[in-house]
Amino acid sequence: MTDNKQASAQREQLVAQMRQEEQQRQTGYREQALKLFPHVCGRCTREFEGKSLRELTVHHKDHDHDNNPPNGSNWELLCLYCHDHEHTRSVQTDRSDAGSEQPEKPSLSHSPFAALAGKFKGTDG
Secondary structure, three states: OHHHHHHHHHHHHHHHHHHHHHHHHHHHHHHHHHHHOOOEOOOOOOEOOHHHHHHEEEEEOOOOOOOOOOOOOOEEEEEHHHHHHHHHHHHHHHHHHHHHHOOOOOOOOOOOOOOHHHHHOOOOO
16 A cells, blocks of 8 residues: 555655646746747737736647747737637637548437428428
8 A cells, every 4th residue: 555655755846846847948938938029828818917918828839838939930929719719619620620530420220300391391480
């Protein structure tokens, strides 16, 4: 049992160290991006200053968080909402690309709404 506790403690320590290193990397390129670019969201053009500046994030154009050129060519400043939208859009694109490789299989053998369209054809909209 002590081996499991020791292994668990080592894992927790490793995870904590990795999180700290990631936060340091992010702080480094975020501070650099804030010095390079105007404090404006690259999508919605909302301006940020003071306390609201924390809502401005650094987006990696190529989605590689380790690609941080000193000239900032892989970065753009986005507000939290636009940044979230950008990543959601990317995930949706990846899913649709993956889905186009395989033929779509019907999920049900019976469609409970198949005859519904026919029932509404004779009614006024």
